[in-house]
Amino acid sequence: MVALSDVLDARVRVEETARRTPLDYSHTFSDMTGAEVHLKLETLQRTGSFKIRGATNRIKTLTDDEKSAGVVTASAGNHAQGVALAATKSGVDSKIVMPENAPISKIKATRDYGATVVLHGDDYNDAQAKAHELEDAEGRTYVHAFDDEMVMAGQGTIGLEIVEDLPDLDTVVVPIGGGGLISGVATAVKEQKPEARVVGVQADGASSVATSLDKGEIHALDSVDTIADGIATRSVGQRPFDVIEEYVDEVVTVSDSEIAVAVTHLLERAKTLVEGAGAVPLAALLGGAIDYDDDEIIVPVLSGGNIDMNTLTTVIMRGLVETGRYVKIRTVLKDRPGALGDLLEIISDMRANIYGIQHDRTSRDIAMNATEVELDLETRGQDHVDELLSALREEGFDVEMLA
Known part of the structure; x- marks a missing residue:
């Protein structure tokens, strides 16, 4: 499994491209919940999400021959942008396969960061199958969005920053799609503060992890359906799953309506634009999915802010209806x-x-x-x-x- 030493090594590579993002105490959400809430603002990260961290670490560890051959990956949007920028910064050619219904804003941003974009399939898994075809046909290195130890270690640099900025933290709340983010963060947090709690959150319409934990093996969904497109994966990766079993204390789910309310509150009260996947930790906190003590120090990781404007309109209206x-x-x-x-x-x-x-x-x-x-x-x-x-x-x- 990924170790703390891997995350520490990753920080040296990642800091050349990624930003150290703020940990912002929220009076509003502390008052609403009774906890002490500090928001980890990966919304302010380069490319608008945490994905640049793992992508940079993976590409920095390629051999010279692998760099010459180029890289390929599949992504619903955020990993695509991270790989595109990280590859361009390292002089590596990149080709990204995205689902045909990926947000237009993410497709355009990926191209603008220097990648060739291929649209294929209905969801991440369809895009991933196409990307592996290109890997074999063109000799490129596949940069997995989450099931890769170097990617996981890169995402874990978020956990290093949280512990350094808030050593007295009690709970970290992290979105789960494929599991790369939570596995890296959990490793960094638990290996430094074993007593801290790590809680994972999935959308109801893409909730494979709780079932997988109950079965003791990965359970894949037949389909996914959620406004949180950044975590709309049918299953968690094997490497992240091993870490989740070891280090994650609890996994909960939230509805699309609860996600919409969280996005709306973040816009109105925190003046922060967060995509659905990035809002699920706060949705879990506001919606009562997580039990906590009064004044418990809680860090929701707001993992990204790349929300499509058409989707944002729908989400805001749903949030206004729900409130x-x-x-x-x-x-x-x-x-x-x-x-x-x-x-x-x-x-x-x-x-x-x-x-x-x-x-x-x-x-x-x-x-x-x-x-x-x-x-x-x-x-x-x-x-x-x-x-x-x-x-x-x-x-x-x-x-x-x-x-």
Whole structure:
């Protein structure tokens, strides 16, 4: 397995390209949770994610012949950018296979960092199969996104920084996709502070690790479905799994709705843009997936900020819905003058802001003398939503929540 000495050796190579990222105490999330929360901001890393660390360490350890032949890898986006930049900085040709539905922003960034991009398949595993074909056909070295000891050691430099900056830490919370990040961080933390707790977090729609731990062997999912594309892998790697079994204390999962709420809170309260995969540690903390003591010193590793703008729009709207800041309602009115005015008067009195109104007199589900109305409303929290719905129903409106 990867050892602390490997991580220490990696730091010398990694620091030439990667940044030492801040560990930022959050008053907001400490107040919300009762813990002492320090955010590890890998969102500020070069390429926008932690992946540059492992990619740099792996490419720095290639032989001269391997460097001449070039490298190839598969990635949903962040590893792609890390390998592209690390390879370009070392004068190595790189070819990256990405899923066809990878975020456009990540595809463009990977090309801009100097790599040739090949789009193939529906997810990471499809892209990985194609990358291995190119490895064999072109004699390139495959730089695995997570199942590689040098990659794992490079990611572990995050753990070194956390322990150095916060030696009294109690718990580190880390996303899990393929397991390269958590295996490196867990090695660095546990071999220096055995009493510290390391908690892994997966998305519900890509949660293979808990089952794998129960079975004592790797369990692969048939498919994955989550907004956290950076951790949307069907299974963890074998090398990371060995470390997870040894050093990770607990693995929990969070829903896409909880991830959306965490992304929204980070934007609004911490002024920090975090992608879904990077937000899962905070989602687990805010959503109650992790048990902890009052004033426990907790470090959520916010692993990246490379979120596609179209995805961000969807995530923000879901976050606003989940926190009672946006609501869509439906009701049926008598099709007569003044009926809509009566409805809008109540909404105005309740201080809800109207985004949009849609009438439909043609629905077969309503009477001929009625009209169906849908309203998009800006509200001020779940209590406000409940008060608004109660006020409407007290006045005889049959209101249905659509979102």
